[in-house]
Amino acid sequence: MVGTRQLLNWDEYAVAWARLHGGFDPRRAGPAVGGWLRLAYGIGAGLARARVAPAMVTLVGLGLSVAVPLLADRPAVAGVFVLLAAMADSVDGAVAVVSGRATRLGYLYDSLVDRLGEGCWLIAFWLVGAPGSLVVAAGALSWLHEYIRARVTAAGMKDIAVVTVGERPTRVSVAVVGLVLAGWVGALQSDLPAGTITVVCAVWVLLAVVGVAQLLAAVHRGLRD
Template sequence: MTPERSDDEEWSDLHGGVRPSPVVRGWLRMIRVLASGPIIRIPPDALSVAGVLVLAGAWAAVAGPGWPAAVVPLVLLAGVLDGLDGAVALRTGRARPLGAVVDSVADRVGDLLLGAILVTIGAPPAWVLAAVALVFLLEYVRARAQAVGMPGVGAVTVAERPTRLIVVAMAAGGAATAPAGLPALGWGWGVTFAVTWTAVGVVGMGQLLLGVRRTIPPTFPPTR
């Protein structure tokens, strides 16, 4: 009888053998507890779509009545749903290639909504476009490297999805508590965190390229 694999082992396998940090281990424990309750009956694809709808609601809360404070809990909820879809799929044996595609598309739509939230808060569209373009480029490079034989994700970078969620939540929280922004810089919260997101994206791209160089096979596997 094959022993049940731990959350840490499964996460490590999915991320190219990288061991999870204490923060990630705590996150995995929380997701496991949530995925063991009634939510396990919800189809994983529905959880992926729900995460997108929650982010759409966060954008609407700012664009409509102007409630940036509502963005913070909604973005955190979207992050939880983003973790739950994969956890539920694994625990119920419903993980499948199509589900991975749905999850990936939902993540990219979610990234666009995160950018829209920053623009609505006051970020210059050019900075947001640069930040989101880096996300799409990073994920494209990762997908192409995996297609030619790279195991796992190549590298867990500083620009992964949790960082993007945190950046937007901090921008919204700042806009809710101190609308004037950062007087020392003369920047509003939108531009501050759009620049932050872009800078993190540049660093993350560098980390991924190093990971691809380190882990990708030097030649294509032989064909029969």
């Protein structure tokens, strides 16, 4: 129990989570995504029983992201911090949903922390050696992706039935793999991390461009109909 509220079980949580995420049912996700969301639910349920506030988990996630550029001289460790920050981002929502404490204000702050966190990750890319222009392009395109979703929702399109290649899980994966890979090649040769993270940042930009195009196409179809 959390106060007088009964915690949601997995099936109840999946229904509530889907309602907040465009109707996407986590029980129908693939093994990787489904496993990640099930893990977030398990941790979130445990924290909810301990009466940990969702906002506290959100702040922990932000702190982990802020630490990422501070660890740029150890890219592999920075990559682990990105992964932990991403898990905190999933868990804070799980705590809120499973305990019936999800609010519009919490959703706003969670989205803000997501954008700030991604900015921190990209600063780490720049510190490792990615060109500033490429880093700015990656951040701007990712922001544009989320801005389009927000504006379309405000325009009355509640169900955007497309998952693009530029979604946040993709950005998390690129950041984790890129930083860990940069750390690994740096152990082999000191001048390799900069080139490696530049290629990874270029991949981020490419996926973001395709993602925005996919999203705009889906929005165009949806609003036209």
